[in-house]
Amino acid sequence: MHTYRSALSLVGASVPPHLIADAEVPVLTCPQAQGDLLVFPDTPPQDLPLDWQPVPANGIRLVHGEATGNTHWLHHGFDSPGVRWTVAESPDGLTLGFLDVPESQSAQLIHTDEHGANGIGPGVYRINRKREQAVGAARDRLVAD
Amino acid sequence: VDRTATEFARERAEESLRVGPLTDAERAAVVDGIRRCYDNAGLVWPDRVVWAPSPVAGQLIAVRLARRHTPTAVRVRAVAALVRRVVPVVVMGASAFVPGVAVCCAGIAATLLVSLPGDAIIAPSNEVPMFPPEHLRGMWVAGLVGGLAALVMFVRALIADNGGIGSNLVMGVLMTIFATVPAPALIAEFPGLGVSWLLGGFAPPSPGWVNLVLAVGLGSALVGAAVTGGVVRWRDRPPVPLHHPDPAHDRLVASLPTATADDCERVRFVTDELTGRVDRSVERAVQDATGADVDVRRYPVGHLGGHRHTGQLAAAARVAPDRADVRAFVAASRAGWWWPHTAFVVVGERPTALRLERVADTQRLHSADGPAAEWADGTRVYAVHGTIVPAGLVEEGWDVEAIHEHPNSEVRRAAIELIGWTAFIRRAGWRLVATAADPGNPPHELALYEDPLRRLPDVRVLVMTNGSPDRSGTVRKHAETVPDTFDDPVAAAAWQYGCPVRTYRQLGRRT
Numbered sequence: 001m002h003t004y005r006s007a008l009s010l011v012g013a014s015v016p017p018h019l020i021a022d023a024e025v026p027v028l029t030c031p032q033a034q035g036d037l038l039v040f041p042d043t044p045p046q047d048l049p050l051d052w053q054p055v056p057a058n059g060i061r062l063v064h065g066e067a068t069g070n071t072h073w074l075h076h077g078f079d080s081p082g083v084r085w086t087v088a089e090s091p092d093g094l095t096l097g098f099l100d101v102p103e104s105q106s107a108q109l110i111h112t113d114e115h116g117a118n119g120i121g122p123g124v125y126r127i128n129r130k131r132e133q134a135v136g137a138a139r140d141r142l143v144a145d
Numbered sequence: 146v147d148r149t150a151t152e153f154a155r156e157r158a159e160e161s162l163r164v165g166p167l168t169d170a171e172r173a174a175v176v177d178g179i180r181r182c183y184d185n186a187g188l189v190w191p192d193r194v195v196w197a198p199s200p201v202a203g204q205l206i207a208v209r210l211a212r213r214h215t216p217t218a219v220r221v222r223a224v225a226a227l228v229r230r231v232v233p234v235v236v237m238g239a240s241a242f243v244p245g246v247a248v249c250c251a252g253i254a255a256t257l258l259v260s261l262p263g264d265a266i267i268a269p270s271n272e273v274p275m276f277p278p279e280h281l282r283g284m285w286v287a288g289l290v291g292g293l294a295a296l297v298m299f300v301r302a303l304i305a306d307n308g309g310i311g312s313n314l315v316m317g318v319l320m321t322i323f324a325t326v327p328a329p330a331l332i333a334e335f336p337g338l339g340v341s342w343l344l345g346g347f348a349p350p351s352p353g354w355v356n357l358v359l360a361v362g363l364g365s366a367l368v369g370a371a372v373t374g375g376v377v378r379w380r381d382r383p384p385v386p387l388h389h390p391d392p393a394h395d396r397l398v399a400s401l402p403t404a405t406a407d408d409c410e411r412v413r414f415v416t417d418e419l420t421g422r423v424d425r426s427v428e429r430a431v432q433d434a435t436g437a438d439v440d441v442r443r444y445p446v447g448h449l450g451g452h453r454h455t456g457q458l459a460a461a462a463r464v465a466p467d468r469a470d471v472r473a474f475v476a477a478s479r480a481g482w483w484w485p486h487t488a489f490v491v492v493g494e495r496p497t498a499l500r501l502e503r504v505a506d507t508q509r510l511h512s513a514d515g516p517a518a519e520w521a522d523g524t525r526v527y528a529v530h531g532t533i534v535p536a537g538l539v540e541e542g543w544d545v546e547a548i549h550e551h552p553n554s555e556v557r558r559a560a561i562e563l564i565g566w567t568a569f570i571r572r573a574g575w576r577l578v579a580t581a582a583d584p585g586n587p588p589h590e591l592a593l594y595e596d597p598l599r600r601l602p603d604v605r606v607l608v609m610t611n612g613s614p615d616r617s618g619t620v621r622k623h624a625e626t627v628p629d630t631f632d633d634p635v636a637a638a639a640w641q642y643g644c645p646v647r648t649y650r651q652l653g654r655r656t
Binding site for chain 2: 026028030031032033035038041042064092094114117129130131132134135
């Protein structure tokens with residue numbers, strides 16, 4: 001089981017002082033939100049060409065907020081070499097891709113700052129960004145923290 | 146993604162957004178670069194370089210010089226060409242309007258002449274008229290007014306039809322007779338009759354009076370019709386204004402080096418993302434500051450060195466850094482924008498300060514407490530998250546009323562973001578629509594607000610609480626906009642993430 005300390009050490013970040021370093025990161029299979037990202041169980045559409053790749057040991061950078069320098073990283077958990085990821089951008093720009101976590105394995109979604117870490121249990125998930133309604137502008141805008 | 150291509154693009158972007166004055170040697174290198182660009186484009190080097198302290202100053206200096214370098218003969222020819230374009234516009238408008246009015250007036254006049262006593266085209270009838278004749282004058286005047294008003298409505302449709310004069314004449318007559326023009330004329334006659342009746346007591350008009358009224362009324366109606374037709378037509382299709390373009394800018398743009406390798410696309414894309422928004426904001430501010438200037442429209446001089454070429458140039462510099470044309474343009478772009486003309490070159494200084502904000506992989510102007518861009522001559526551009534805003538918003542701050550009064554919705558949004566949505570909805574008296582438990586984030590709630598006065602169309606605001614404390618240890622509340630179609634805060638939150646509401650309700654954890 002990962003703690004904040006062990007999870008954040010995956011991305012080379014230290015635990016922000018306000019988070020409890022040794023608190024366990026629960027591994028869940030239900031939808032979870034991490035700031036402006038949402039991970040929820042969903043199967044990819046049939047007609048979408050997918051390119052499943054194993055999540056590398058040094059992780060995948062999902063969203064990099066250059067304003068804050070913070071990043072959402074996707075890592076595989078302990079003893080979880082089968083965790084796969086595929087990029088699948090949706091027309092509305094919300095979907096980043098899909099995550100496949102095999103039985104008895106896990107994945108970690110880690111934020112380099114305030115949002116800490118989320119453990120993800122077996123299943124297939126869609127990972128979406130967040131948007132807000134445009135005021136005056138022509139289209140909805142993506143939110144990045 | 147090739148890291149080096151991205152790195153290269155970032156360096157190019159940084160280079161093009163550099164601030165502070167140039168040294169004399171750097172200025173000489175810039176001018177030399179521009180000279181080589183002229184050579185490569187096959188243009189004669191004008192050997193007249195004017196430095197401008199800011200893009201606004203540069204734009205104005207360039208158009209003033211362009212005007213000075215436009216020979217009088219060329220200007221006279223342009224005025225003659227303009228007159229040649231104006232005459233048909235006015236004639237077409239008049240020809241569409243006059244026949245309709247003429248038919249309308251003639252019809253009403255003839256009808257009334259027959260019934261009025263005194264001098265008439267046809268001998269007076271012996272029959273007793275239905276109304277005392279003196280009241281028919283009021284009827285006639287009102288009928289004329291009603292008919293004209295209706296014609297104004299129809300003439301637009303007529304003018305939109307791009308026929309010749311002949312078809313205009315025919316259409317005008319047909320429309321008057323068969324369209325609804327005579328109806329308002331007839332309808333208007335009755336209130337006129339009524340008014341005349343109520344005022345009463347007029348003696349029967351003399352033949353001279355009737356003739357005078359007919360002549361003045363019909364004459365002015367026809368003149369009015371011609372003028373109105375001309376004006377309407379002019380507004381619909383204004384003739385192209387006086388315009389003296391110079392070929393140097395287009396020639397130089399055509400000579401810009403291009404590159405097409407895969408790697409280049411990446412370089413171009415990343416450079417554009419990092420510089421494009423910044424430059425577009427500056428361009429917008431320059432347009433706002435100079436757009437009303439007559440010379441800017443009449444003697445346009447386009448600039449180089451802006452966002453339209455930065456990415457293209459960076460891509461070319463990636464592939465062929467040593468090619469002569471690439472080196473020339475890269476050297477020329479080390480200052481600010483430059484305005485090429487066959488008779489001179491205006492080169493803009495770099496800004497003295499740029500305050501930028503990075504969002505994802507893009508960059509934009511942003512400063513909440515002062516100008517976002519500044520030049521040595523005092524030119525200042527204020528921007529909030531990339532939106533150009535009036536100086537007063539940043540320097541003094543606006544209250545809620547001032548925000549709502551601003552006509553531009555982008556500026557309104559920027560102003561609201563400056564004080565924050567949470568504070569804004571409180572100050573502006575927004576109404577709570579509903580609250581709901583925040584899934585995965587107990588014990589917090591989601592709250593949905595709306596503006597009872599609907600001053601911002603299509604928008605409601607969702608106030609939520611962060612899943613984790615920030616570094617100061619406080620759990621922050623923040624607010625984001627959602628479509629006004631949602632009444633349920635949870636449905637609005639699910640929309641934000643593009644997730645079915647049912648799934649969103651099962652949210653187990655928010656961090």
